[in-house]
Amino acid sequence: MSVGIRHDDLRRRNRAMVIGAVRRGGQPSRTEIAATTGLSHSTISAISADLIAEGILTEGKPNEAGLLKRGRPQVGLGLNPKAATVMTVVLSLNFLSVAVIDYAGQVVAEEQRRLDTLTMSREALIGECTAIVRRRLEDPDLDVRSVARIALGIQGITDTKARAMLWSPITPQTDIAFADILEAEFGIPATMENDCNMMAVALRWRDPERYRDDFIAILLSHGIGMGLVLKGELFTGTHSSGGEFGHMIHRPGGALCRCGRRGCVEAYAGNYAIWRNARQLGEDTEPAADVSDAQMRTLAATARENDGPEREAYRKAGEALGYGLGSLFALIDPAPVAMVGVSAAAFDLIEPALREAIAQTAGGQHSKSISFDTEPNELPLIREGCAMRALTFVDQEIFAPGVQARAGAGKNVA
Amino acid sequence: MSVGIRHDDLRRRNRAMVIGAVRRGGQPSRTEIAATTGLSHSTISAISADLIAEGILTEGKPNEAGLLKRGRPQVGLGLNPKAATVMTVVLSLNFLSVAVIDYAGQVVAEEQRRLDTLTMSREALIGECTAIVRRRLEDPDLDVRSVARIALGIQGITDTKARAMLWSPITPQTDIAFADILEAEFGIPATMENDCNMMAVALRWRDPERYRDDFIAILLSHGIGMGLVLKGELFTGTHSSGGEFGHMIHRPGGALCRCGRRGCVEAYAGNYAIWRNARQLGEDTEPAADVSDAQMRTLAATARENDGPEREAYRKAGEALGYGLGSLFALIDPAPVAMVGVSAAAFDLIEPALREAIAQTAGGQHSKSISFDTEPNELPLIREGCAMRALTFVDQEIFAPGVQARAGAGKNVA
DNA sequence: CAGTGTTTTTTCGAGGCTCGAAAAAATAGG
DNA sequence: CCTATTTTTTCGAGCCTCGAAAAAACACTG
Structure with a gap:
């Protein structure tokens, strides 16, 4: 206690x-x-x-x-x-990237690889990760002993202790304790972080003026994810990485979501949902496995050109995001938002309906004052977040060692 | 920083x-x-x-x-x-109560008063509060100098610093800095706390086994409120007491809520909403100003007897609460729930639809393992919470004084 | 009932840490 | 070259916590 x-x-x-x-x-x-x-x-x-x-x-x-x-x-x-080196490993859909970063935060080496994550076996997925890390560690320019920490980032749900991936849209496999696996393999402390949380961490380092103590990072990609910083601390669930904004319920019993349930925000605002609505496929249509970024950009261009089903699809996405944010703001009060990912580049199509929806909710009182920023490319953010996470671990646990984490000190609810 | x-x-x-x-x-x-x-x-x-x-x-x-x-x-x-004494002041609809509590937590004096809070002027409301405090302070059995802290609890929204009531359903007045007013009046440090937060605090002291680090207290009363403890700490919004669970959006554009917006959870699950549905008044009907506890008990009895509109009203309440909880669980992961307030006594009518709804949401995977507890009487909880809040303030700030709160020490997001 | 064993509490010196004041260092200006 | 100014280091003082040992307070035993 x-x-x-x-x-x-x-x-x-x-x-x-x-x-x-x-x-x-x-x-x-x-x-x-x-x-x-x-x-x-x-x-x-x-x-x-x-x-x-x-x-x-x-x-x-x-x-x-x-x-x-x-x-x-x-x-x-x-x-x-x-003083030290850390490694980041970012695992996203069909893509694996690793970077070696010095203690001052500069990238000193990197490697990327295309994979077919959706069909790979559990062993193959783990194998690719350990292999790419091993290749970097065997780099003659790198002093292996200097590597003090590995931070993995993955799209999906991780556990609170940042040890394992619990579920991820990029693979059918579940419950892979990546952190433990890498630690066992290389004897280097590792963590398994949620992608959106790392986005939030990175934003805070990138622009501490804007992203200080309270802000929201929302990933508008195939799925919808969120990283939340409240009172200066990264918000996570009680058991998992939490913050599954995309699976808050927008319309009970509504559109079919990739998660198998109905009416989630993501089932209206995820790329596959925008695609489905733009193609007028009906809300019960099974979500497409993947819609390419290029396809989404074309869709956005069409939507900007004429007021057809494409524009309506983005409107619906905005509405879902707006009501979702409204519910979120009811819980945490409004805060600055960063929209990240390919659909953030189409935020002009999303914003009007989004603001209109927020205005109908508890956060609506300050609807106009809520500020949005966009960043179309999530991968660099995730890597930066992982890097900072790993580096601050080294700062705190290795270069300022002591009695092991005596958690909960002074915590008192009343 | x-x-x-x-x-x-x-x-x-x-x-x-x-x-x-x-x-x-x-x-x-x-x-x-x-x-x-x-x-x-x-x-x-x-x-x-x-x-x-x-x-x-x-x-x-x-x-x-x-x-x-x-x-x-x-x-x-x-x-x-x-060693010291604290006072609690609980302000609820048409009711003001104050208690004097010794350092060990025993009530040594109390006083209660009926008011017409809905129609009182700002001055009258403040006047009643200061008057009742003054009467207790003038009690010859009480050593005024021993009173180290006053904690007010109020239904409604307070600011993060626990200084002011921002908005409350019990009065049309807004933005009353009760804490500052009492401090100025009596020279005793005071705070203004949100009622549901105090419920959560009290539950944690009452039953630390069950309500430890992560749990939810939901007030089922005229309105719907929530107190949330996450990772051992009381959760509040960035600017306000936050946790306005009742104003998460259940159905966009749906039933008319007391807050003037549409589709809030409260517009289906608040007493007035259950009442409105039971009487089949239509979702656009202006919320009743107040429905008595007795009326609600009668309604529940009728609903238990036969499967009519009353039972359907409770079903709808359960559905709204379930989907709301589902969205909440998407953000924070499932946690034990305490249902408090008069409608908690009708939880048997609410629970089936609630569980069914949760099962349709992200929290649904563990739908069956989520445990609910009920406590029909909120006022004692609020008072207990205020008492503990005040006492722990004395513990920490008066009996363990030092450099004034050096907030944010060691906070680091990455 | 005195002696012995056991557990709790206090005492005491040692070692560390931070602080304030003063000294030392490093530079610009005249 | 000397003085004013600002930064950095040095040094002794004052606390705080710790471990070990002593003291205290009791139960048990014969």
């Missing part, structure tokens, strides 16, 4: 905080870190001396910042790229 | 933890506290010596626990009832 703070936790946490301040960027000086953390200069000085001696941080070149002030110039601290 | 841990925070947090362990009950001995907190016996000994010297804790009578073991008997620690 609730657990005390031991004396050794103190240094550990403050170390993690200094590293975090440096990772957040801007080559902060010791003085700046002291200011933002509220700790004394002496403490920051001591901690950063340690971290530099251990090769985790480096002192930047002085005079780097340009403008010269009167006194002793600040010396910026940066992450030592050689 | 993220903030370091100062040396003085250490003792403060560990003090709070010892107090928390004692409040959680069972008259724990120092040894037991040391075990559950992971701190050393020496530390616990030192801290509890302080707390006893300060009159916050008391040593229980030895031999109290009955069964005698071999060595030196454990001496249980308890809360000193005289």
